[in-house]
Amino acid sequence: MNSAKKLKIAVAGILHETNSFAPGKTGTNEFMDKEWASDAEIFHNYYEHTRTSMGGIIDAVRDSGAELACGLYTGATPSGMVTADAADFMMDTLVASLDKAADGIVLVLHGAMVADGYPDMEGEILRRVRHAVGPDKPIAMTLDLHANVSAEMVGYADVIVGYDTYPHVDMYERAVEAVGLLIRTIHKEVVPVRVLAHPKMLIVPQVMVTETDGPFRELMELAFAIEADPGVLNVTVIGGFPYSDVPDAGVAFIVTTDGDRKLAEKYAEQLRTAAWERRDRFVLNDIPPAEAVKLAFAEQEGPVVLVEGSDNVGGGSPADATHVLKHLIDAPKRSLIVIRDKEAVALAHELGVGALFSAPIGGKSDKLHGEPVPVSGKIRLLSDGLYTHIGAYMTGQRADMGLTAVIESGNLTIVLTEKRTAPWDPGHVVSLGIRAETYHVIVVKAAIAWRTSFGSICKRIIPVDSPGCTGSSIADFAYEKVKRPIYPLDAEG
Template identity: 55%
Template sequence: MKGKGEDNGAGTGTGTGTGLKIAVAGLFHETNTFVPAPTSEESFREHWLSGNELVFDFYKGTTTTMGGVIDAAKAQGVDLAAGLYTEAPPGGIISAQTADVLLDAMVGSIDASADGLVLLLHGAMVSENYRDFEGECLRRVRERFGDKGHFPIILTLDLHANISGQMVQLSDVIIGYNTYPHVDMYECGIEAVELVIRLLRAEMAPCQAHAHTQMLVVPQGMMTEEGSMKVLMNRAFDMELDDKVLNVTVAGGFPYSDVKEAGMSFVVTTDGDAELAERYVNELKAFAIEQRESFNVSYCSPKAAIEQALAQPEGPVILAEGSDNVGGGGPADATHILEHLVDIPESTLMVICDAEAVQAAEAVGVGGEFSGYVGGKTDKLHGKPVLIQGKVRHLYDGIFQNVGAYRTGQQVDMGKTAVIQCGNLTLMLTTKRVPPFDLGHVRCVGLWPEDFKVIVVKSAVAWQAAFGAFAKQVIHVDTPGCSSANLLHFDYQYVNQPISP
């Protein structure tokens, strides 16, 4: 990550002295096209912030990309004009009507007097009418503000971005997250502001090269602190030591978006040296293809996974159910593991999204006896409801603040939440889907990881930001679901062929 700035504390985002005004705006959604239900406008309206007052109040003091942008603008003495920033939880394809509402609102919210733009996108958004949603977003911004020579755009992307040629052509610099779990978003925001300032001062001439591997890699194979992904990242960091290199982005891709550009790709941005950019980007591509088998992950059945976990001398042992990955669009109510936990002999924790069950728990109250069917209510793919009988241990409004390295300080709303004690199984029921990215989501209801021998997480990798420090072992569980690591389960129609696997 080049161009890191210092953390100068939470700022208003309004600076003095440079005469520069930078706009910031964004649309953020990781779209799983294999999820049956579409993502509606209502999902985005739950986190719809526009204008300096709303954006700054929510994001100042957080380690988010927007938090980094706000702090960097203050540190660099530039005026920051916040347009629309909205995001929705990962889910199904965005409806055509919602897509146009989002694009019109976001593009229209960008300050017309701004000198440049920091655009916060995911990279794996898909709508019914725009399969390259981010490319369409950039096209509309360029249509309003002009080409690269007149209006600089620095684009930040998630590590799971499916980067298209259009995204590269219409942006000046692409900055991707370097970590998974994503704990460097703040630094990306700082880097974006610093680069747009350098562009406006004509201190550099960005030149981007893009290469696609024709590889679909599952999220479990993208851990940036181990294996081939770590080697790839280290090679990228070494390249960034070159004074002519502005940024190297390693995008693992999102394999659950059925789009032409799906898969692992790279973008190298140099200061005016096209040949160097091409050479570096092809080096990364060649290494990834050579090591493609090493990105695979081994799995076992729910029953075998539980047996292995119970055989371990100490816990917590993490059972990672990536097929119901909330961060990948899963409904968070799959029961393929839950059905084996009702009579488990060791202390076990599992979180399930089931608004109906939460209401039933509220009806009997704390200390009351709960009896009802839990989970498996979204579709047939994620299992059948499981009968749970136990005592209501806790009821909570579901509001907590992130306390770990992921989006530190940001408020999260799980909706009304209940904790049911069913023998050795502690079942946490939420009204809204919330990925296990932060320890705060269990700590807020009085639960602590070390109190459990087994913890089931509906996540591929990002759970490590919450439970990684406590885990004694990790077992990946093979269950059906919209985010299954077995990509042969899916019927791809749009991905460029040939593709591996």
């Protein structure tokens, strides 16, 4: 009998990308409102047959013949600091939910979660799990490419596997890889040895793209070449999350070998050096809003995508910045923008389809992201905002924009949402009857992940330089806790 059939694998996770510069706090309700699963029926109904980390774990455990023991799995849309009460409640719940009799544990974590009193949430989660299950129980974890990796994280986990892509279209495959390495570790077929290297660099998400040529793709290709060494189990390239002001923020590399620390150290140093040599190439040349909009309308062919990275929903921004919107009110060509505004969308639902909408929208979270902009137009459609991912990112995952309204104001189509909605999947507009390819200008509140929605149709990309808590200028942020020196805050990291 295959011994793998006797194995039991416990799974749990808490996912949050915390922007310590973003307005507001993130409490337990934000997690429960988005996803909160703790039993096998919910896991299978919600995640099975999806191209997600949990979908990959479910399939990999089943295909190995092992049994899956489901613990707490929760996550919230990237946002501001997590409260201490929420952090303690979720960590206590996660540890209590784990099947301590399992042969191994796989944790689905982000890597850039920060709470009041817990600057390294993933390290604290792992510490508590390790204390609960003992020193010898193998633990694997998956990480986002935008993690901020600490020595504690690398010390407490036996297997660490991060995404290789941005947009993150390989989370399913990386979860399968993590489960495979965990099972090999349980069977003592391999002895994972991990080495962490920090080149002391902060870079913004917009320059971490892996699908086109550039310095970050070069680092990823170097990692793939290193993984071809039979002694190497995994190489994880981490871009970091610069909007979390924590000691270990920034680019990092984790090299895992089969029992060979010197080999891991050699490759980790090779990657660290390669990143440092490319530091001056991680520069984003973005354009002020008025000029960017003018350039977009001057293009003969669309869609032209205006990348409003300073209001990147996937990086914790409020999704209501108006720095670009105010230049689109009298758009000469068809334009599309999504804005989160609870008050405005509630008004639209009160007025009804076909009614005239007239109210200021956006700019309500704080002053940094702009002032409300008066808008008048016709309410074309109202929706509950529910849709399913139909693109390459988290295919099959259900999503919720909250109450949603489509306002037509001349050539400008405004999608008002109750909840902050990242443009990760074409379903967020397809579900509203919007054909994105018919627009000349599309504004995305994202950095790179929008490509899984509109990348195949856009004719030109214009990065916009505007104020916001996910802005492209590292020097604009008041860092207090990150380890110094670090480039580009300091000439030499």
